[in-house]
Amino acid sequence: MRTNILGKTGLTVSALGFGAMRLRGLSQEESDRVLGHALDRGITYFDTAAAYGDSEEKLGKAISHRRSEYVLATKTQKRTYREAxxxxxxxxxxxxxxxxxILQIHYVNYPQEYRDVKREDGAIRAAEEMKAKxxxxxxxxxxxxPELLARWLQDYPFATVLFHLSMVQPFARQELMxxxxxxxVGMIAMKPISGPFLSKVTESLRYSSASTAHVVLSGMESIAEVDANVAALEWKVDQEERRALEEMAAGLDEHGCRRCNYCSCPLEIRIPDTLIPSRYRQKYGLLEAGEKLWQKSADKFAQCLTYEPCREKPLCERACPYHLPIQEEIRKAMR
Structure with missing residues (x-):
């Protein structure tokens, strides 16, 4: 497994990181096997969060006895000092x-959330105190x-930043990295296959690894997935392959969605899960799980176009900070 130095942390980390969110769907016995195998294959960066169900507990039971072998990152989504x-x-x-x-201040998407964690009684103070101890x-x-994360990195000396980076969400390359x-700053790129969506898994992993990110973080829940992901990142991307990957990704980001989740739909259309894979789906098709998820929203597209409260200006478009033409994107998807 290739390794990198994680920015100013000085930590040596594997180029492939283990995203532990999906452990909540596994038994402890299965978690033991998968996590142990990941360590044995050279993965040394493990990422979890308090918000990921029982992921922390399963990870701790599975590999805490090998604690010296890996870099451990978790997160708090609390905003106040006491709760954090x-x-x-x-x-x-x-x-x-x-x-x-690494302790990460988790899922900060609104300017007000950042102001909250920076307050004297905010979550960052708790992290600083625990660091001092x-x-x-x-x-x-x-x-x-990504554009807000870039602003916040210039405001506070965060040591690492975790962000989306994939063929269908390359925005961080210009807006943050x-x-x-x-x-x-140590850069950890998450969702290289955009959750359950991108069907060309190897190419997607290699697209993200062709960037300057120090770690490509992939959610894994089986020994087979660990082996496949390790194999995908076994060697560096050269210039010729980089050009081919860029050609493959061309136009897949035209939807413009960053998955900030500001939008919501009263019809329960999953807007980011509709927009983000839309061009990719037309060109390459989706993984089976991704297609099922996409279809759940597609079943409601016709309602979207006739929903009375959205006739003058769709509610989702009013909330979108990027002013995306979401309803028009849904029309295109229907066609």
Missing amino acids: MQEIEQSLCRLQTDYVD GYVGHIGITGHR PVAESLD
Whole structure:
């Protein structure tokens, strides 16, 4: 497994990271096998969160006895000092460790949320105190709006940043990564196959790894997935392959959606899950699970076009910070 230095943290990490959110769908016995196998295959970066069900607990039970072999990152989505402190302490207990290498302020998408965590009684103060006591190595941030993450990296000395990067969501390459590089911030690229959607898995993983990200974080839940992902990132992307991957990805981002989740639909159309894979679906098709998810929304597209409260201006478009023509995108999808 190839390794990188994770920015100014100085930590040596595997180029492929293990995203542990999907552990909540596994038994403890299955988790033990998959996580142990990932370590054996050279994966040394493991990412979880307090919000991921029992993921922390399963990870702790499975590999805490090998704690010296991996870099451990978890997250708190709490915004106040008191709640964040309590959650960090619970995470340490569940992970069966006396320290985490990286504590990330989780899912910060609104300017007000950032102001909240920066307050004197905000979550960052809790992270700083735990860092001073040796329970936290470095403080990071995660979110779905790359241009805002770039602004926040310039406001506070976060050591790492976790963000979307894939063929269908390449926006961080221009909106975030140049700033992160200039500040030597550790870059962790998540959702390289956009959750359950992108059918060309190897090419998708390699597209993300062709960037300057230090870790490509992939959610895995089986030994077969671990082996396939390790094989996909076994060697570096050269210039010729990079050009081919760029050609493959051309136009797949025209939907413009960052998955900020500002929008909501009273008809329960999953707007990001409709827009983001739309061009890819037309060109390459989706994974089976992704197609099923897409179809759940597609069944309601006709209602969207006649829904009375959205006739003058669709509710989702009023909420979208990128002013995307969402209803027109749905019309295209129907056609």
